[in-house]
Amino acid sequence: MKTPELLAPAGSLKMTRTALDYGATAIYAGQPRYSMRVRNNDFGKIENMAAGIELTHQRGGKFYVVSNIVPHNAKLKTYLADMAPVIALKPDALIMADPGLMLMIRETWPEMPIHLSVQANTVNYAAVRFWQSIGVSRVILSRELSIDEIAQIRQECPEMELEVFVHGALCIAYSGRCLLSGYFNHRDPNQGSCTNSCRWDYKVLPAKTDGAGDISLLHSQPTTIPVINATESSSGCCKSAQPTENLTRRVNRPDDDAWLIEEATRPGQLMPIEEDEHGTYILNSKDLRAIEYVAQLTELGIDSLKIEGRTKSPYYVARTCQSYRHAIDDAVAGRPFNARLVGDLEGLANRGYTAGFYDRHPDREYQNYLTGHSESSRSLYVGDVLGYAADGLAEVEVKNRFSVGDRIELIHPTGNSEHVLAQIVGAGDTAINVAPGSGHRVRIALPPGREGAFIARFVNEPGPV
Numbered sequence: 215m216k217t218p219e220l221l222a223p224a225g226s227l228k229m230t231r232t233a234l235d236y237g238a239t240a241i242y243a244g245q246p247r248y249s250m251r252v253r254n255n256d257f258g259k260i261e262n263m264a265a266g267i268e269l270t271h272q273r274g275g276k277f278y279v280v281s282n283i284v285p286h287n288a289k290l291k292t293y294l295a296d297m298a299p300v301i302a303l304k305p306d307a308l309i310m311a312d313p314g315l316m317l318m319i320r321e322t323w324p325e326m327p328i329h330l331s332v333q334a335n336t337v338n339y340a341a342v343r344f345w346q347s348i349g350v351s352r353v354i355l356s357r358e359l360s361i362d363e364i365a366q367i368r369q370e371c372p373e374m375e376l377e378v379f380v381h382g383a384l385c386i387a388y389s390g391r392c393l394l395s396g397y398f399n400h401r402d403p404n405q406g407s408c409t410n411s412c413r414w415d416y417k418v419l420p421a422k423t424d425g426a427g428d429i430s431l432l433h434s435q436p437t438t439i440p441v442i443n444a445t446e447s448s449s450g451c452c453k454s455a456q457p458t459e460n461l462t463r464r465v466n467r468p469d470d471d472a473w474l475i476e477e478a479t480r481p482g483q484l485m486p487i488e489e490d491e492h493g494t495y496i497l498n499s500k501d502l503r504a505i506e507y508v509a510q511l512t513e514l515g516i517d518s519l520k521i522e523g524r525t526k527s528p529y530y531v532a533r534t535c536q537s538y539r540h541a542i543d544d545a546v547a548g549r550p551f552n553a554r555l556v557g558d559l560e561g562l563a564n565r566g567y568t569a570g571f572y573d574r575h576p577d578r579e580y581q582n583y584l585t586g587h588s589e590s591s592r593s594l595y596v597g598d599v600l601g602y603a604a605d606g607l608a609e610v611e612v613k614n615r616f617s618v619g620d621r622i623e624l625i626h627p628t629g630n631s632e633h634v635l636a637q638i639v640g641a642g643d644t645a646i647n648v649a650p651g652s653g654h655r656v657r658i659a660l661p662p663g664r665e666g667a668f669i670a671r672f673v674n675e676p677g678p679v
Contacts, residue, residue: 215512215513215545215546215548216512216515216517217512217542217546218511218512218516218517218518218519218542219239219240219276219377219517219518219519220237220238220239220240220518220519220521220535220538220539220542221238221239221240221241221242221278221377221518221519221520221521222234222238222240222241222242222521222531222534222535223241223242223243223382223521223522223523223524223526223531224241224242224243224257224266224524224531225243225255225256225257225524225525225526226255226256226257226262226528227256227262227265227266227269228528229524229526229528229531230243230266230269230270231269232528232531232532232535233531233532233535234269234270234273234275235532235627235666236531236532236533236535236536236539236627237535237536237538237539237540238275238531238535238539239274239275239276240270240275240276240277240278240306240518241266241270241275241276241277241278242277242278242279242280242309242520242524243255243257243263243266243277243278243279243280243524244257244279244280244281244282244309244524245257245258245263245279245280245281245296245300246258247289247292247296248280248281248282248283248285248289248293248296248297249280249281249282249283250280250282250283250333250408255524255525260299260300260303263279263300263303264303267303267304267305276306276307277305277306278305278306278307278308278309278329279300279305279307279308279309280308280309280331281297281308281309281310281315281319282309282310282311282312282331282333283311283312284311284312284333285312285314285315290314290315290318293315293318294318294322297319301323301326306327307326307327307328307329307351307352308326308327308328308329309328309329309330309331309354310328310329310330310331311330311331311333311334316328316348316350320349327351327352328349328350328351329350329351329352329353329354329375329377330345330350330352330353330354331354332354332355332356332357332379332389333389334354335356335358335388335389336353336354336355336356337355337356337358337359337363338363338367339366339367339370339371341353342367342370342371342374342376343370343371343374345374346371346373346374351375352374352375352376352377352517352518353374353375353376353377354377354378354379354518354520355367355376355377355378356388356389357378357379357384357385357389357502357570357571358388358570358571359378359571360571360572360573361507361510361511361514361572361573364376364378364511364514364516365514368514368515368516375517375518376515376516376517376518377516377517377518377519377520378511378516378518378519378520379502379504379520379521379522380502380503380504380505380507380508380511380519380520380521380538381501381502381503381504381505381521381522381523381534381538381559382501382502382521382522382523383410383499383501383502383522383523384499384500384501384502384568384570385499386499414477414478414479417475417476417478418473418474418475419431419473419474419475419476419484420473421472421473421474422472431474431484499565499568500564500565500566500567500568501564501565501566501567501568502522502567502568502569502570503556503559503564503567503568503569504569504570504572505537505538505541505555505556505559506551506553506556506569507569507572507573508538508541508542508545508551509541509544509545509551512542512545512546513545519538519542521534521535521538527595528668529562529595529598529613529625529668530562530563532625532668533558533559533561533562533625533668534559534562536558536625536630537555537558537559540552540555541555557592557593558593560592560593561592561593561594561595561670561673562595592672592673593623593670593671593672593673594614594670594671594673595613595614595668595669595670596612596613596614596615596616596622596649596669596670596671597610597611597612597613597614597616597649597668597669598610598611598613598666598667598668598669599624599660599664599665599666599667599668599669600655600665601665602662602665603657605657606659606662607639607657607658607659607660608657608658608659608660608664609655609656609657610649610655610656610657610658610669611655612649612650612651612652612653612654612655612656613651613652614651614652614671615648615649615650615651616635616638616648616649616669616671617635617638617647617648617649618635618636618637618638618647618648619634619635620634620635620671620672621633621634621635621671621672622634622635622669622670622671622672623669623670623671623672624660624661624664624667624668624669625667625668625669625670626664626666626667626668627666628663631661633660633661635658636659637658637659638656638657638658639656639657639658640654640656641655
């Protein structure tokens with residue numbers, strides 16, 4: 215059985231190194247100006263891109279440069295000049311979505327392999343054949359496909375490399391097609407600056423329409439709907455949003471009931487949503503976790519299994535790469551799926567997990583088994599092992615609270631291990647019972663040789679306060 219590539223995200227050199235340490239065989243990263251991730255992206259500096267490609271190649275992996283925005287005319291003028299130094303670094307492929315940019319690359323660097331981005335929303339084998347006919351060497355299939363649909367594409371297109379996502383955030387639209395961020399914050403998702411508006415904390419409030427078509431809360435005066443204009447922090451992320459003018463929202467169907475939403479940081483700024491027979495589209499999706507489908511995807515001959523999350527932390531990429539590495543190795547060796555891997559992923563920050571569209575009707579007993587196992591082994595990331603002090607204790611940078619008596623897990627490329635925390639030494643060599651949280655450094659007793667390890671605490675077994 216062919217071993218699929220494990221493709222990991224990287225927003226920094228540290229993430230690149232961590233992903234390779236924990237089992238990734240390929241890395242993808244992109245320039246902020248031309249990829250779908252502007253924030254938390256260190257690869258805008260060409261020296262970082264060079265170092266990432268060199269490191270990955272030294273470790274026997276492949277490095278793909280993401281160039282998958284849907285550009286307006288202004289970015290076409292600078293594209294080739296900006297890409298020239300990147301192409302000179304010899305990445306293994308470019309991940310692209312826009313046919314115009316592909317044409318420019320083909321005309322200038324005809325030897326450069328191109329992988330079709332998920333942004334192109336490829337959902338059928340005829341589209342795969344089209345992209346193959348124009349020289350694309352790999353198609354990243356849409357997240358909205360079932361296992362059966364992927365199998366049919368594999369059967370109909372046996373010579374095309376296929377890649378699928380197995381973990382990470384899901385759009386509340388076909389990938390990249392959502393306009394919420396652009397509507398609320400003037401931050402265009404298709405230019406890489408999505409503020410994840412679908413994941414804000416919304417309340418849904420019942421409303422009604424009057425004879426003039428104005429929407430109002432039930433038992434209240436007609437409400438005005440603000441036009442939102444975002445201000446930005448120095449980091450480029452959305453800091454706050456202020457209404458720049460008030461407009462009365464009018465609809466064409468005065469007899470229909472209506473709904474208004476209120477976002478937690480914008481009290482009183484009510485926004486309309488509408489619903490049709492398929493549902494309401496503004497609220498956020500759960501995160502994708504398809505680790506239990508790795509064996510099926512491997513059996514189908516999928517070439518690459520991809521993890522989403524270039525803006526996430528090194529701990530995220532360590533946990534996901536380690537878990538999916540085990541799942542792939544087990545699948546290739548014919549071993550049964552280890553449900554413990556589900557629990558390992560539960561400790562990552564998530565909005566609840568879903569298998570997405572892989573199986574529209576999963577077996578209920580199987581899903582309950584997975585849920586129960588994940589709850590029993592759920593853990594929380596609490597620290598990084600920086601090194602060892604002269605007294606032999608491990609120096610730890612605290613990320614979240616942990617206590618003496620906690621059962622902890624050390625996550626390390628050489629293997630994970632569990633321990634009960636016997637002591638914590640704080641500032642001034644003082645024994646303490648609790649490491650209070652981020653911003654502190656403490657020393658704890660750990661086995662030697664665990665520099666660089668991540669520490670997780672099992673949350674269903676809290677220690678004393």
